Structures are given as C-alpha cells and as structure tokens.
Amino acid sequence: MSAFVTDGSVEPGPQLPLTGERTVPGLAEENYWFRRHEVVYQRLADRCAGRDVLEAGCGEGYGADLIADVARRVIGLDYDPTAVAHVRARYPRVEMLHGNLAELPIDDGAVDVVVNFQVIEHLWDQAQFVAECFRVLRPGGVLMMSTPNRITFSPGRDTPINPFHTRELNAAELTELLVDAGFAMESMLGVYHGRRLAELDVRHGGSIIDAQVARALADEPWPDDLLADVASVTTDDFDLVADRDIDDSLDLVAIAVRRD
Numbered sequence: 001m002s003a004f005v006t007d008g009s010v011e012p013g014p015q016l017p018l019t020g021e022r023t024v025p026g027l028a029e030e031n032y033w034f035r036r037h038e039v040v041y042q043r044l045a046d047r048c049a050g051r052d053v054l055e056a057g058c059g060e061g062y063g064a065d066l067i068a069d070v071a072r073r074v075i076g077l078d079y080d081p082t083a084v085a086h087v088r089a090r091y092p093r094v095e096m097l098h099g100n101l102a103e104l105p106i107d108d109g110a111v112d113v114v115v116n117f118q119v120i121e122h123l124w125d126q127a128q129f130v131a132e133c134f135r136v137l138r139p140g141g142v143l144m145m146s147t148p149n150r151i152t153f154s155p156g157r158d159t160p161i162n163p164f165h166t167r168e169l170n171a172a173e174l175t176e177l178l179v180d181a182g183f184a185m186e187s188m189l190g191v192y193h194g195r196r197l198a199e200l201d202v203r204h205g206g207s208i209i210d211a212q213v214a215r216a217l218a219d220e221p222w223p224d225d226l227l228a229d230v231a232s233v234t235t236d237d238f239d240l241v242a243d244r245d246i247d248d249s250l251d252l253v254a255i256a257v258r259r260d
Contacts (some may be wrong), residue, residue: 028230040251149251
C-alpha cells in the first residue's frame, strides 16, 4: 500500500527531519517544495510501468514508493544511512540499498529505467555519476533526471545559493552532460507555475518562493495567509511541459535514452 492516501496526505509514521538537503512529505511549511518535486514523479511514472527501476538518490523514499505502484521492481539507493533505514521501514515495496552514486552497487545492464530527481546538483563528480547510469541501464533504457534550473534558481550567480548544492545546471549544460556520456536526448521538459500559482505569486508580492525564503531566513512564525496558501499547493498547480521557453523553467526535466 502506498504511503499516500486518497486526499494526497501522508499516513502517520516515522518521518525524516527536514534539513534543507531533501524535501519530506507531511509538513505544511515544506508543502510547496514537496509538491514541486512530486509532480515530476506523478507525470513520468508511466514510463516505469512494468519495468525494473533504480532510483539513484531516493532520499525520503516517497517517489520510489509512488513508482512502485506501476513498476515491476523498484530499487532505491541513497548514501545517507538514516534515509536508507527510513525507506526500509516505511516503504517496504522498495528494495533499498546503501551506496555511493559515483559507484552504483548495481550490475551492468541491470535496469530499464534510472530515476534521478533533484540529486545531480548535489554531486561533485556529475560526469562519473551519469556514466554509471549509462552502465547499469539496458540498451534502450531510459534515464529521467530533474534538477533546479540554474538560471532561475540562482540567478546571476556562478555558485549555488543552496549550501547543499555543488554545481547547478542550465538546460544546455544538462544536455551536454548527458550526451557526452553516450545518451540520446529524447526531450527536455520544464516545471513552471500554473495559473493558480501565478495568482499566488501576485498575492505574495510577486513571488511565493521569495515570500517563503524570507520567512525561513527571518526564523519567525509564518503569516497565516502565506502558510495556508503554501499548505494548499497541489501537483495540479504546476505545469510540466516542453512548449515554453526552457530558460524560464523552475526545474529542468531531462529524458534520455541509452543507445548502443
């Protein structure tokens, strides 16, 4: 049974602490970021149907569990032993491994799909990791990767704002990283605010993101209206499309295929 009930909330159970390095479900103040990540899992899950899937860097595990609704097999991998223990306890459908993403503890050609959402920006040797993804995929296998768009996430900066990020990418840089490893690009999608979030941007001074960051930096209680609006965000409030200017996207979502 999935950890998500029909209203989109999370069933009671042990919860990982919110550190800023990864998002976790079930927290009102974190809900915007959680839904922004969750939408990619939801909309791309069909690509995993009936397949053997590795989620490299699965964090809290909610995404791997969502994929387990449709996949034949889901292997989760994370370097954090606390996260590994959490996933094993909370999401028993996920075969959880502990390991380094620079040396995936998976045999050559073992999986049909590698999922890597909101992780590549945390890695020091991104090219090595992508090469490992190529290695463990079967011919024709698919790599699905998301990452914050550097142009909009850290505008005007060469170094990331987020202290947990090592190198952020724009669409051209992400494409180059994947193609250099031998992948053929299938598509580059972007995550954008939909109509309702655009309205909330206006309501909160032009950017609901900036309003949240200001509250977090101030370390003060959130205004009731901001907290209510953030808690109300759903995956339906985001667009995941290929027909808008990719440089305006919030997150990049690459789909690449191993060609031999």
